[in-house]
Every structure is written in structure tokens, then in C-alpha cells.
Amino acid sequence: MNPLRRVGTILLAMLREIFDESAYARFLSRHGLTSSVEAYAAFVREAEIVKARKPRCC
Amino acid sequence: MGVALVGTVAIATIALRRGESINAMWLVVAALCSYALGYRFYSKFLAVKLLALDSTRATPAERLENGRDFVPTNKWVVFGHHFAAIAGPGPLVGPVLAAQFGYLPGTLWILAGAVFGGCVQDFVILLFSVRRDGKSLTEMARDEIGRVGGLVAYIAVLCIIIILLGVVALIVVNALKGSPWATFTIAMTIPIALLMGIYLRRLRPGKVLEVSFLGFVLVMLAIWGGQWVAQSSSLSPYFTLAAPTLAILIIVYGFAASALPVWLLLAPRDYLSTFVKLGTIAVLALGIVILRPTLHMPALTRFVDGSGPVFAGNIFPFAFITIACGAISGFHSLISSGTTPKLISRETETRVVGYGAMAAESFVAIMATIAACVLQPGIYFAINSPAGVVGKTAQAATATISAWGFPVSVTDMTSLAQAVGEHTLLNRTGGAPAFAVGMAHIFAQSLGGKLFMAIWYHFAIMFEALFILSILDAGTRVGRFMFQEALCHLWKPLGRTSWYPSVLANSALIAGAWGYFLWQGIKDPLGGINSLWPIFGISNQLLATVAFCVATTIVIKMGKGRFAAVTLVPLAGLVAVTFTASYQKIFSANPRIGFLAHARQLATDSAALPARPPEISRLMFNDRLDAVVTGVLVVLVILIVSESALEWLRVLSGRKLARVREAPIVPSRFAAEEAS
Numbered sequence: 058m059n060p061l062r063r064v065g066t067i068l069l070a071m072l073r074e075i076f077d078e079s080a081y082a083r084f085l086s087r088h089g090l091t092s093s094v095e096a097y098a099a100f101v102r103e104a105e106i107v108k109a110r111k112p113r114c115c
Numbered sequence: 116m117g118v119a120l121v122g123t124v125a126i127a128t129i130a131l132r133r134g135e136s137i138n139a140m141w142l143v144v145a146a147l148c149s150y151a152l153g154y155r156f157y158s159k160f161l162a163v164k165l166l167a168l169d170s171t172r173a174t175p176a177e178r179l180e181n182g183r184d185f186v187p188t189n190k191w192v193v194f195g196h197h198f199a200a201i202a203g204p205g206p207l208v209g210p211v212l213a214a215q216f217g218y219l220p221g222t223l224w225i226l227a228g229a230v231f232g233g234c235v236q237d238f239v240i241l242l243f244s245v246r247r248d249g250k251s252l253t254e255m256a257r258d259e260i261g262r263v264g265g266l267v268a269y270i271a272v273l274c275i276i277i278i279l280l281g282v283v284a285l286i287v288v289n290a291l292k293g294s295p296w297a298t299f300t301i302a303m304t305i306p307i308a309l310l311m312g313i314y315l316r317r318l319r320p321g322k323v324l325e326v327s328f329l330g331f332v333l334v335m336l337a338i339w340g341g342q343w344v345a346q347s348s349s350l351s352p353y354f355t356l357a358a359p360t361l362a363i364l365i366i367v368y369g370f371a372a373s374a375l376p377v378w379l380l381l382a383p384r385d386y387l388s389t390f391v392k393l394g395t396i397a398v399l400a401l402g403i404v405i406l407r408p409t410l411h412m413p414a415l416t417r418f419v420d421g422s423g424p425v426f427a428g429n430i431f432p433f434a435f436i437t438i439a440c441g442a443i444s445g446f447h448s449l450i451s452s453g454t455t456p457k458l459i460s461r462e463t464e465t466r467v468v469g470y471g472a473m474a475a476e477s478f479v480a481i482m483a484t485i486a487a488c489v490l491q492p493g494i495y496f497a498i499n500s501p502a503g504v505v506g507k508t509a510q511a512a513t514a515t516i517s518a519w520g521f522p523v524s525v526t527d528m529t530s531l532a533q534a535v536g537e538h539t540l541l542n543r544t545g546g547a548p549a550f551a552v553g554m555a556h557i558f559a560q561s562l563g564g565k566l567f568m569a570i571w572y573h574f575a576i577m578f579e580a581l582f583i584l585s586i587l588d589a590g591t592r593v594g595r596f597m598f599q600e601a602l603c604h605l606w607k608p609l610g611r612t613s614w615y616p617s618v619l620a621n622s623a624l625i626a627g628a629w630g631y632f633l634w635q636g637i638k639d640p641l642g643g644i645n646s647l648w649p650i651f652g653i654s655n656q657l658l659a660t661v662a663f664c665v666a667t668t669i670v671i672k673m674g675k676g677r678f679a680a681v682t683l684v685p686l687a688g689l690v691a692v693t694f695t696a697s698y699q700k701i702f703s704a705n706p707r708i709g710f711l712a713h714a715r716q717l718a719t720d721s722a723a724l725p726a727r728p729p730e731i732s733r734l735m736f737n738d739r740l741d742a743v744v745t746g747v748l749v750v751l752v753i754l755i756v757s758e759s760a761l762e763w764l765r766v767l768s769g770r771k772l773a774r775v776r777e778a779p780i781v782p783s784r785f786a787a788e789e790a791s
Contacts, residue, residue, distance in 0.1 A: 097320030
């Protein structure tokens, strides 16, 4: 992979992690689901519990 | 050698140049060279000699991998995740306020504080948490120092959350008051976030990046449309709100966000604010490097004597508590011992994530310093000085500021306000409006020119307000959980997060607590920031003190006492800063600095009146309350430092076995796979 493409791939992976897209993908694979309205609703319910306790820095 | 040489020349230039403007690139070069040298040499020393990072030792992300909290993740992805979590409004606001001393004190503190303090704190706490299965700072303080340590850490976290929320809410109020354009833009983020929520849940489940981009486009349209709302005689009054109205709305918002199931609004807005934040930081960095603006603020101003209008007090200790995030921020230790350690796949990666991400945040603080210092000093002081110091009318304010040697006229301020689409920019304390004007000033040099200045200004205000509001709702929820955890010891049902009366009561408690500080701030004739930002700085540095006490204790127990200066020196600096600042804030005879002196002055001034006005009585009560809060913070510092020192003595004298409470050492399969 050329360096520019590698940087782009890492940047995209970084954004997907920050914006919970990777967490959703892991959720789907953990539960053996495919993306759907119901699956996303279940993911959001699970994520809410974790996120609600996370402080945000000043 | 080349980097060291260039860095030395840059620092010498910003430190020694007097009486003439310098280019912002000197600050950028000095910062980048300092971080490069700090990372290459100091963090390497910490990694090898002090912490002995071991890439063959499995991390909790590997051992406890569950696909949810514990996930081995690429180091650059963790870096981005960690940076997004630690970068908030603090590194933008603190340096803007501290610019009243000139650009030099803040810049030197940001660079030295980050390289030898903040980066070290984030790095060591992250590594120690990784070696303890991702335990939090509070848990590590209890395990390694003792119960008092754990209790102090808990109270420090609660204090900082309450004070932080009050202060950041005040910044939003000061930025939005009397500004229909800014208020309209922020109001529009509510329907935009709801649309995003529906899109995410119904149309394209999980496509957060896509919907965040769409949300961003809609927000930009809202900013564009805001100018017509501001000019409309029928719509403008609905969005022209006074500070008390805004404060009440924000307190109600914080309570509702904590107590009601409004995730359809909050989660998408959180994504949107992160999207805007990362984009803005990137664009600002590019703008500064490409446009290379000139700094008009002198290296040192006359206010190094402690008589500053933005906040009163000398460089030491007030510059050191005003700039916390960007140099040393105790709050980071909560993130370093929160989500991040559960994502680290190799111990060696804690160096780039812990030390590196903090260096990146420090650079954000340098950019904020530049944004404040590109303004003409007279304009900077006109925006940031409270009416109680410079006078209530534009004529009085500009005359006072010009008499200080920073010329500014009513015409300058009127035309600037018109250029950014505001009625006035006078007395906009809090740092956010000055940062927004600075950012707009930089971008207006090329991107759209003067025509776009108002758009850039409102973009910056929207970015800060949106981000602060997401901190408010997240912080109120975290505070509510902390209250519930504490109160469950009194009565079990109070700790149940599913029992609605407890949720409502605790949400009201936490929103009421920070709401009180907010209310106090908007009623303060000195602008609120003068009283509240130092308390916030002290509480943040108290948390950093807890983090360094934990770190030093672990270092000594690891048998690395000979390297303890690495954490002891920043700890000693923090103790000196918090003690001196607290003492001065409580006992200084200067009413602009000392809370008690200010209360006495109010009592003296109102003694001649037939009856003391309730407003004065409330201000006196607030002064005394602030003195008590500051006193409590000092007692906490004393407790944690003495408890830690006793533990160090016990271990060093051999009276106690030096035993660290780390997770068992398990060989990493990643290392084995790499080797094969």
C-alpha cells in the first residue's frame, strides 16, 4: 500500500472509531446480525449505557 | 541537532523580541520543535528507564477482549479517539484569557507544562491503567494510596465536574447573550440533530460519518441563514435573549438531558459537535500555517503586575491555573484511565497515545494563543473586559482601555461588531467571543475576505457553543451517576439508575449545583470569569495533583524511586500553584482577587445605605461561598499529598512491602505472531 493510501485508510479508521461506526460493526459481528433498523436500535441501547458514564474533557 | 537549533532560535525570538510585532509562525515552529524533542528524547527516557514498557506483555484489550469495551485497536486509531476525547473548549478558552499578560507567559507555560507535565501525566496514568485492567484514577488512588486517596479523588472529580459545567455554561451565555444570529444557529442544531437521529435510526442505520457530514452542511446553512434572522425585525426579538433567560434555558436543558430519554437529540448532536470540532481544529491549524498572521499583542503587557481586567492576579500563580488544558489538565487523567486503556493493543503504544495526543492538544492551545494575539490589544481588552472594570458605556470602556496604552475607539468597536454581524462586542467576557473574532480575523485574510468575517465569527461561536452544550449534557449525566453511587450508601434505592424519582432528584441536584455557579457568574459585576475560572483552574489542577500522587506512589513501589523526580517535580509545581492561588483567592487584601476582601468591600460600601440591597447581600454570600469552596479544594490537596507522602515514607523506609497491584503478566499473542 502506498504511504498516501495508508494514511487515508488510517484516517478513515480513526473517524469510524470516533464516530462509533466500528463499534456498530463489532456489535453486529458479536451478535451475528446484519445492519437493520432493529439492530441499530439494539446497538444504541447498549452504547447509551456505556456512553452515559463517560466524562467529556474540558 | 537541527530541530533543537531551530527550536532554540524560535523560542529566543518569541522571548527576546520587544517593541515590534512578530509572526505567528515563530510560535508554531517553537511549539513543533519542543514537542518533537520532548517526544523523541523525554518520552523515550520515560518509556525505557522509568516505565520499562514491555511489548510482549498482553494488555487488557487483548486479555479481556469482548468486542465492546476491550478491543485491541490500531495505535493511530486510538490516538485519534483519545485526542477527540481530551480536546475540549479548555485549551481554546484558557490561553485566550491568559493572553492579557501578553503572548509570552502563556506560550512558555503551554510548552514547558505540556512537555514536562501534561504529556507525562497522560502517558504514565494511561500505562498504569493499562497494567491494571483499565482501572479508573479513583480506583488506582484507593488501591495504591489508600482510602483517603480514593475519597479525595472521588470528591475532586465531583468538584471539577460541577465547577467546570458552571464555567463553560457561563462561556456559552456570554457568547449568545444579545446575539440573535448566534442564538438562532444554536437553536437550529436541535431540529438538525433530530433529523440526523431519524436518518440514523430509520433510513441509514449506523452511517454516522455520513449523517454527521449532512448535519454539518445543514449547520452551515443555518449559520448562513442566521444573518437574515438577525436583520429581521419580526424574527430577531425571539432570538435576542438576555443572560438570565439564556442561563435558565441552559440549566433546564442540562436537567432534561440528564433526566429524560432524549437520546434522539443528544447522540446525533454529540457526533455533530465532534465532527465540527475536529474539522475546525484542522482548518485553524491549516489557516495559521498558510496565512502566517502577525501577532499584535506585545510579549508582555503591563498586566503582569496583577491588575489585569480579564482576571486579577499575577502571572504566578494565575497564568498557571488559567491555562490548564493545553499544559497540564487533571481532567485528562480521567480519560487516560477510562476508555483509552481498554483499546491499547501493545504497552509500547501508550507512548504515542498518552504523550503524543497531549502534545497535539497543547498545539491547539498554541493556536488559541495565536487567535487571541492577532487582535489589536485594544480590541482584545474591549471584548474581554467586564463592564464593572472598564465602564458600562462604549465611550467609557474605550477611554479606559486607551488610557492603559492600548488604543481603541468607539468607531473601531462599532465597525468590528458590524463586520461580524453583532450589535456590540464590548464586555463579551469568557474568551469564546475573542477567540471567535481572532479566528474570523485570520480566515478573513484569505477565505472570503472581509465579506465572510461574520460567517467565520458565527461559525466559531457555533462550534464552541455546540461543543460546550454536549459537555454540559454528558457532564450532568456523569455527575448524576456519581451522586447516585454516593447516595446509595445512605439509602439503596437512591443508587438505582432505573428508579425515576432518584434519577429526577439527582439530576436536579447536579444541574442545580452547576446552575448556581452559572447564575452567580451572570450576576457578578466583574463578569463571573474573574471569580469562577480560577476556581475551575484550581479544581482541575487538584485533579492533576491526585494523578501525580498516584503516579509517584506507583513509581516508588515499582522500585524506581531514583526516577521519581519525573512525577515529583510537576507535583511540587502543582502544589505550589494551587496553594498560592487558593491562598490569594481567599485571603488577598485586593478585592479584585480575594473573595473575603471583596465581601468586606461590599459590606463597607453598603454600610452607609439605610438598608443593604438584596443584590449586595447575595454577592457577599457568593464571595463567602467561593472562599469556602476554594478552602475545601486546598484541604483536599493537603489530604492527598500527606497521605501519599506517608505511603512513600513507609515504602522507602522498608516498613511496608513495595507491592504494586498490577494485573498478572501474560505473554502477548500479538508479539508472538509478530515474531513468527
